[in-house]
Amino acid sequence: MDTQNPSAPPRSRSADDGNPTRSRHHRGVIHENTRHTTRFVVIGNHLVQHPALSLLAIGLGCHIQSLPTGAGADIKSLTARFPEGPTRIAAALRELEAHGYLRRERVRTSTGRIITRTISCNQPGPRRAPADAARADRPPRPSAAPRQPRPSTPPGPSRPPRPTTRHPNPPPPPHPRPTATTTGPHPAPAPPKPLPAVPLPAVPHPAVPAPALLQQAADLLTGLRRHDPRLLLSATDTAHLAPGVAAWLERDVTPGAVRHALASALPDEPLRRPAALLAHRLTAQLPPPPPFRAPATPPPPRHTLRNCDRCDRAFRAPDSVPHCLECRTNGSPRL
Known part of the structure; x- marks a missing residue:
């Protein structure tokens, strides 16, 4: 009975043995923290x-x-x-x-x-009013130097009093100008100033500004509102854009092609300045001039068939030639 049995199993260990933190906290959250070195923020x-x-x-x-x-x-x-x-x-x-x-x-x-x-x-922290915040950000004023007492002067002969004149009816004091008061912590914002008018971009001009060509270009611009109501242009915008459309028409571009280039693929949102958009498209998408082609030689004239006065054969020649080529060459008809 005094010997121990070495083959007896030891007692089962608890999951909290060896971990003092777990042994102290039996319920609630348990933290397993890892130190962050990047991508973290400190929150109180x-x-x-x-x-x-x-x-x-x-x-x-x-x-x-x-x-x-x-x-x-x-x-x-x-x-x-x-x-x-x-x-x-x-x-x-x-x-x-x-x-x-x-x-x-x-x-x-x-x-x-x-x-x-x-x-x-x-x-x-406590929120400061705008006036207090501006006063806190302002640098402190330098303290004024203490006033020095004036040196005492010996009494001299007294001066006679200066005569004063008073008006019988003094003018009334001016009324104070009323000041605008605002309610709330923030003052009412001032109305925004109107932005200056931005001129339209420049457009190309035709080499020969013919009046008929400019009128055709103005009619094309006026008809764009039928395809999209947002392309309603004023008379000033139409006169500014007409030379650009005339430059396209001068380069052998059909009016339908010009209308498609200006009025297609427009953005979905409202157009603030449709004339500026059209001026940009007229300048950025201007096609090159057509290639030079030499004028073709006119075809030879084809005379009508007529009968020779000598041999009565048909031939083609101007009306001033009465005989065929063979009669004119030989001088006599061939029998």
Whole structure:
């Protein structure tokens, strides 16, 4: 009984033996972390474990913070990226904006267009008003030097008081100019300035600007609106494009071919400047001039058959020749 049996099986080991982490946590999530060296973003637990944000808002905030600068973060781009609809994504964006993780500002570009700029904040804080932000970005003014006391002067003879004249009826003070007040944190944007008119591109001109050719070109341009209502041209645009169409017609291009080159394969969206599109096509697709062909020699004249006055044989000759070739050569008819 004092000897041990070496062939007895040892006790079965638990799955938690040798792993102190698993032995301490018996339920809940267990992390198996791997250190990231590339393609990662640092996101604070204040966003990931926010007690007031919805799960969609938390996930959307993490996705926006992982995007590079300049990527699309509007409702249309996010709806195309995720299966959620625009209503849920718009609600999640409003949640992030209310808790300081997102800020959307309307700015004006150099061309006068107003766009919405989305700013993602990885550390939310109190939002400053535009006037406070501009005052904070302004450099501090230098402190004014303390005033020096004036040196005391010995009392001298007092000067007599200067006479003053008063008007019996002084003019009323000017009314203050009313200032425009705006309600809300942002001032109302100023109306955009009208863009300067851009001239139409140049078009080719014919070598011989015949009036009949220019009139035919103007009629062709006027009829383009029957093929597409978007090609309705003004009188000024028609007069500018007519020499270009005349240059095509001068190069042996039929009016149907010119009409097909101008009115076919147009874009589906509305045309903002149809005259500029037609001017570009007239210049970019101008065909080369036709090859030179020498004028063909006219065929010899074919005279009618007539009978000789001497031998009564038929021959071809002008009306001024009364006899056939043989009678004119021999001088006598052949018997």
